Amino acid sequence: MCDSVDQSEHPAPRQARSQRVPGMCIKCKTAKPNVSIRLSLYCKPCFVKAEIFKFRTALNKSRQKANQHGTKLMAAVSGGPTSMAMLKLILDFHNVGRQGKTASTAFASVTVGHVDESALFPGCEDGVQRILQAEDVEVVTARLEDVFDSEEGLELVEKTVTPGAVRDKFVAQIVRQNPGVSPRERLKQLFSGLSTATNREDMLDSIKTFLIKKLAQSCGCRTLLLGDSGTRMATKVVTYTSRGRGYSLPFEVLAESQWGDIAVLRPMREWIAKEVAFFNRWTAQPSAVVPTFTTGAPAKASIDRLTESFIVALDRDFPSTVATICRTVTKLQPQDDAADAVHCLVCGMPAEAGAQTWRNRLTVSDVSSTESEGPVAAGAKPEPEPETKLAAGGIDITQRLCYSCQNLLHDAKPGTVLPEFSTHRYQTSDAADLRKQIEEFLI
Amino acid sequence: MSITVDVEFSGGLELIMKDKVRQATVSLPATADGKPTTVRQVILYVRDNLVADKPQLFSTENTVRPGVLVMINDSDWEVEGENDYQVQDKDKVLFISTMHGG
Numbered sequence: 001m002c003d004s005v006d007q008s009e010h011p012a013p014r015q016a017r018s019q020r021v022p023g024m025c026i027k028c029k030t031a032k033p034n035v036s037i038r039l040s041l042y043c044k045p046c047f048v049k050a051e052i053f054k055f056r057t058a059l060n061k062s063r064q065k066a067n068q069h070g071t072k073l074m075a076a077v078s079g080g081p082t083s084m085a086m087l088k089l090i091l092d093f094h095n096v097g098r099q100g101k102t103a104s105t106a107f108a109s110v111t112v113g114h115v116d117e118s119a120l121f122p123g124c125e126d127g128v129q130r131i132l133q134a135e136d137v138e139v140v141t142a143r144l145e146d147v148f149d150s151e152e153g154l155e156l157v158e159k160t161v162t163p164g165a166v167r168d169k170f171v172a173q174i175v176r177q178n179p180g181v182s183p184r185e186r187l188k189q190l191f192s193g194l195s196t197a198t199n200r201e202d203m204l205d206s207i208k209t210f211l212i213k214k215l216a217q218s219c220g221c222r223t224l225l226l227g228d229s230g231t232r233m234a235t236k237v238v239t240y241t242s243r244g245r246g247y248s249l250p251f252e253v254l255a256e257s258q259w260g261d262i263a264v265l266r267p268m269r270e271w272i273a274k275e276v277a278f279f280n281r282w283t284a285q286p287s288a289v290v291p292t293f294t295t296g297a298p299a300k301a302s303i304d305r306l307t308e309s310f311i312v313a314l315d316r317d318f319p320s321t322v323a324t325i326c327r328t329v330t331k332l333q334p335q336d337d338a339a340d341a342v343h344c345l346v347c348g349m350p351a352e353a354g355a356q357t358w359r360n361r362l363t364v365s366d367v368s369s370t371e372s373e374g375p376v377a378a379g380a381k382p383e384p385e386p387e388t389k390l391a392a393g394g395i396d397i398t399q400r401l402c403y404s405c406q407n408l409l410h411d412a413k414p415g416t417v418l419p420e421f422s423t424h425r426y427q428t429s430d431a432a433d434l435r436k437q438i439e440e441f442l443i
Numbered sequence: 444m445s446i447t448v449d450v451e452f453s454g455g456l457e458l459i460m461k462d463k464v465r466q467a468t469v470s471l472p473a474t475a476d477g478k479p480t481t482v483r484q485v486i487l488y489v490r491d492n493l494v495a496d497k498p499q500l501f502s503t504e505n506t507v508r509p510g511v512l513v514m515i516n517d518s519d520w521e522v523e524g525e526n527d528y529q530v531q532d533k534d535k536v537l538f539i540s541t542m543h544g545g
């Protein structure tokens with residue numbers, strides 16, 4: 001056995017519960033414990049103190065690494081338990097820093113960035129807004145449909161998905177949006193054109209990531225806090241890996257990563273969902289139930305749901321599961337060429353060159369064998385054609401899509417219009433011939 | 444003789460209960476088969492009487508499903524003996540779902 005690994009960190013069956021002072025809190029050793037976290041017992045006050053300390057330590061460490069001092073900070077808050085716990089903790093951190101002599105620990109300001117998802121999940125935003133309004137902090141909100149608030153759109157006109165072919169091809173064209181159709185309606189059309197819950201979750205993630213980053217930029221915040229718990233991170237790692245997102249995984253799960261000029265920190269990644277729940281309960285922090293495409297659906301409704309059930313069940317019997325996955329992930333490094341790679345038109349993450357080639361030697365693309373197809377999935381897949389002619393004004397965007405987003409669009413119907421950031425990313429591409437084509441279009 | 448237990452649901456569990464109740468008071472016999480009533484009986488009672496549909500989102504294998512936390516009188520049930528905790532009259536049992544998918 002590798003002796004560089006701390007023995008105590010090995011997954012141990014829950015029966016082997018260790019107690020430093022038998023039956024007493026591990027910190028004060030005098031109080032009867034109220035909670036068990038990864039086999040350690042804490043009383044209520046010691047637990048809350050330990051969690052606050054853990055947050056500060058993680059944030060200070062990340063901030064040091066990302067060299068973010070005195071910057072304006074945005075906390076991405078959905079209103080769910082982890083982001084609300086994070087908000088409480090960051091406000092506490094900020095206020096203590098401001099009052100103390102070491103004012104350098106404070107940020108220039110703290111703003112909440114929130115994405116209103118009511119276009120896809122009606123009726124949920126009121127509760128979230130109520131909770132956010134109760135907090136003593138400035139809140140800026142973007143709506144999902146904002147990504148369709150432009151005159152042009154990148155429309156998928158054609159795709160050739162031939163099993164065994166050397167490469168798939170995705171062809172798009174820039175179209176003028178019908179002014180009679182509202183951004184909200186366009187957003188709904190996009191999602192109804194994606195056949196599986198897994199694909200809808202992926203698209204939603206890409207849109208939220210874009211909007212939060214844009215909010216941070218427009219507010220001049222150079223530090224962005226994301227409220228992903230360790231449980232969520234572990235789920236993401238497994239989901240993204242199975243979706244073929246290995247190339248960009250480091251950018252999406254590390255404790256600190258750089259998105260352009262914004263430092264992204266994930267200070268909640270050492271918290272398991274249970275710690276969040278107990279912390280919120282014992283500090284009377286309200287939170288909302290944030291719906292998903294698979295809320296109330298069986299575990300196999302999407303890859304993400306399936307993974308979550310798997311991780312959570314494993315973590316119940318082996319309480320180090322989540323911590324072990326998260327620690328393993330910290331060793332991930334982006335590949336050298338990732339910094340120069342083109343950014344995927346859909347998810348904005350670095351796209352590995354040649355993704356479409358190995359896409360055809362494909363492993364896991366979706367769980368469609370078990371996944372129940374939504375009512376909108378009825379569109380038959382177009383017959384594969386041996387050769388594709390570029391439609392008038394059509395652009396081959398295959399090279400501009402990462403492996404995972406090629407899978408995402410695999411089932412999308414021709415006519416699907418991508419969010420405006422896809423157009424924008426396409427237009428800011430360095431390829432001169434592409435730029436020329438756009439200029440011609442704009443004239 | 445019977446005892447009453449206050450049960451509470453959060454984290455989205457309230458959405459799968461009949462009438463979306465957040466709280467309920469349930470009455471159980473103080474003993475079952477000559478043994479004191481445990482929190483497992485409370486779980487089974489909730490599953491059979493309060494859950495509107497999809498009981499698997501609340502309970503599997505005669506206990507709560509993984510991802511559902513249980514607090515007994517504001518403490519983690521893991522320090523109270525989990526399923527075998529003997530419920531007392533007026534106990535408060537809170538169920539919290541931590542599952543993203545509800």
Ligand SMILES: [Zn+2]
Pocket residue numbers: 025026027028029030031042043044045046047
């Ligand atoms: Zn203590």
Ligand SMILES: [Zn+2]
Pocket residue numbers: 344345346347348349401402403404405406
């Ligand atoms: Zn992508």
